[in-house]
Amino acid sequence: MRTLQSIVAIALFALVAFPAGAAAQVPENPTFADDIAPIFYESCVNCHRPGEIAPMSLISYQDARPWARSIRNKVETRAMPPWHLDQDIGVQDFLNDPSLSDDQIATIVKWVDTGAPQGNPANTPKPPEFAPADAWQIGEPDxxxxxxxxxxxxxxxxxxxxxxxxxxxxxxxxxxxxxxxxxxxxxxxxxxxxxxxxxxxxxxxxxxxxxxxxxxxxxxxxxxxxxxxxxxxxxxxxxxxxxxxxxxxxxxxxxxxxxxxxxxxxxxxxEHIRYSKQLAGSHGRTIGVLDIPSGEVSRSDGYARFNKAAKITMFQPHMHMLGVYQCIEFIYPTQPVRAETVNCARFDYNWHMNYNYSEDSMPLIPAGTILHTTTWFDNSSGNRGNVDPNNWVGAGQRTVDEMGFAWIGWYDLTDEEYEAEVAARQEARERTDDDN
Ligand code: HEC
Missing domain, CATH: 2.60.120.230 (Jelly Rolls)
Structure with missing residues (x-):
């Protein structure tokens, strides 16, 4: 019989994502027609086209050229496409990750640095076709x-x-x-x-x-x-x-x-009922009590206990204008106790991003695990979203008040289901190891 502790250790190990193999390369002389349009069409124009939420279209060379400098800056800093997950910490394998690869970023940077040339217009691929902006994305609803x-x-x-x-x-x-x-x-x-x-x-x-x-x-x-x-x-x-x-x-x-x-x-x-709840705000409540002093960066912590074993499907940080960063950590009910930071994400109030774990990376947690959120607020003048760095800010509903909790999506597992899922991951991992 496996001890709870060894089961947890396996669950943790299975969390580590394998880096995706980088297949593409950086072309010698990138042009819009040959190298840049394919990236924009895949990763940008769902928002950057007429009538959509972004401020400019990136479909034609003429549309995109005036924005070259700004594009270089936004892709190099990974501000675009929006995906605010901290890529140096924790799980990186998500269903809805739109990030550019390092090679794609290097290609765009090189294109801008060499004068953002068009190349042969005839080589430009056909832009993707989109469903009307107000189409149902879930098919015709029931x-x-x-x-x-x-x-x-x-x-x-x-x-x-x-x-x-x-x-x-x-x-x-x-x-x-x-x-x-x-x-x-x-x-x-x-x-x-x-x-x-x-x-x-x-x-x-x-x-x-x-x-x-x-x-x-x-x-x-x-x-x-x-x-x-x-x-x-x-x-x-x-x-x-x-x-x-x-x-x-x-x-x-x-x-x-x-x-x-x-x-x-x-x-x-x-088979399973899916939950989505606001968890682990300060004092274990949704809004709770926040004490955010003026002019500085401060942090708030919150906790929530999972009484049953669970499979975590989604993480979405929630803050307001001063919120800048949030981490989620699981504290496992082991002897001795173990804690693990599963993810951290930057936060920008204009973007409410949710992070949907891919099936194989959904964290598995045993009954009695405690979710710990750590949320950072920047109430200094260095924060551009800050209306008044001289003001103390507390918790509340209004946009100018603050919140600091995580939306968590999950479904409960029985202890047997939990053990079976952990064992299946362990097996899959051993198979991968044998292949290497
Ligand atoms: C999910 C929608 C979305 C996607 C995908 C997206 N953008 Fe954006 N982009 C926006 C919105 C909205 C803004 C304006 C608000 C902001 O900056 O957050 C913006 C702003 C920008 C800006 C700044 C414009 C300025 O005013 O200086 C640049 C440059 C940019 N995007 C480039 C890109 C590129 C290049 C890609 C693809 C690699 C991309 N974006 C993908 C929605 C998106």
């Missing part, structure tokens, strides 16, 4: 609910609040994929950020709290498709709540937001 229209005036302060609508379900269903969609170009511009929840009612018809979190909408993030075999329960008779953050864009806009949902067939239950 259920679409529309929230009441909220008119955003041409000018004014940011708007925060809640909109409600009924899901209209007479029995519990399990969600397999979900997407938030502002309807139309204009609505997309005014919806800064929106969270959806399922709210149940008590016997008196009173809403029971804020509800179960379903999905977040923010720049660069819309659809969530759950891992195979998992689902999130949407209770019968629950209401949909949209917690919105809207902003004005110079004309009156009717903001209409829809939720599209795919379900398992009626009556079917998933």
């Amino acid at each position: 259920l679409v609910v529309q929230f009441p229209t909220h008119t955003v005036p041409a000018a004014g302060p940011d708007l925060f609040g809640d909109l409600f609508t009924d899901f209209g379900l007479s029995q519990d269903r399990y969600i397999t994929a979900i997407q938030t969609k502002p309807v139309g170009d204009k609505a997309r511009q005014v919806v800064h950020h929106a969270l959806s929840y399922a709210v149940e009612q008590d016997e008196d018809g009173e809403r029971m709290g804020g509800g179960q979190f379903l999905v977040e909408y923010a720049s660069g993030k819309q659809a969530e498709i759950y891992p195979e075999g998992t689902g999130l329960m949407l209770p019968a008779d629950s209401e949909a709540r949209l917690s919105y953050h809207l902003h004005s864009i110079g004309e009156d806009i009717d903001a209409v937001v829809e939720l599209g949902i795919n379900f398992l067939p009626e009556g079917e239950e998933p």
Whole structure:
């Protein structure tokens, strides 16, 4: 019989990602047509094209050329494409990692340094075709609910609040994929950020709290498709709540937001129920208490205990304007106790990035593991997002207050499932070792 400690040690070892083999090389004289357009088309133009969220198009040479210096800077510092994971620490194997390879970055840098030449225009590949910006990314949904229209005036302060609508379900269903969609170009511009929840009612018809979190909408993030075999329960008779953050864009806009949902067939239950929760804010609460002194960088710690064994599927740091960095660590219930930093990520309030682990890198944790988040806030004048470095800042809902917790996606495992998964990883690892 294996001891718990050795099982944990194996789980940890299986976390280490193998670096991907770098196949491409850096061309001698890179040109837009031959070398740069293929990179942009793969990694940039999903956002950098007319009508999308980025400020300029990178489709044609004429579009891209004026931005050469800025492009060099943004790719060299890995600010673009946005992926704020610290690549020197912890797990690096994710489903949705859009990062450029070192060779791709070197190619772009060389192209700019040699005058950003076009090359032979005839060699430029055909730009990719995109579905319309407001297409469903989850296929035609089984259920679409529309929230009441909220008119955003041409000018004014940011708007925060809640909109409600009924899901209209007479029995519990399990969600397999979900997407938030502002309807139309204009609505997309005014919806800064929106969270959806399922709210149940008590016997008196009173809403029971804020509800179960379903999905977040923010720049660069819309659809969530759950891992195979998992689902999130949407209770019968629950209401949909949209917690919105809207902003004005110079004309009156009717903001209409829809939720599209795919379900398992009626009556079917998933193998595992997928959770997504705000965990390990200060004092173990979501908002908690923060004490962020003026003019300096400070940190806050939070903890949450997993009572059951679990497979971690997703990590998403959450802070506001002063938040700059967050690490998640697991403290394992072993004798002697062991702790491991699993990931760290930089944070930028304009980007709410979520990091979905690939199947083989999803952290496996035994029952009793403690999640420890460490969150850093920069309240100095060196932080460009800082409205007033002379002010103390505390915890709260407003954008100018702070938060410091992690969204964690996971599903529970029985102790037997946990041991079996750990053993399977161990075996896969031994096979890889034999091949080398
Ligand atoms: C997920 C969407 C997205 C992707 C993918 C993306 N960008 Fe961006 N990019 C943006 C947005 C939005 C901005 C403006 C806000 C900001 O800078 O964060 C931006 C800003 C920039 C800027 C700065 C423009 C300025 O005002 O100086 C450059 C340069 C840039 N991107 C280049 C790239 C390149 C090159 C790639 C691909 C290798 C890329 N981006 C991929 C969304 C994206």
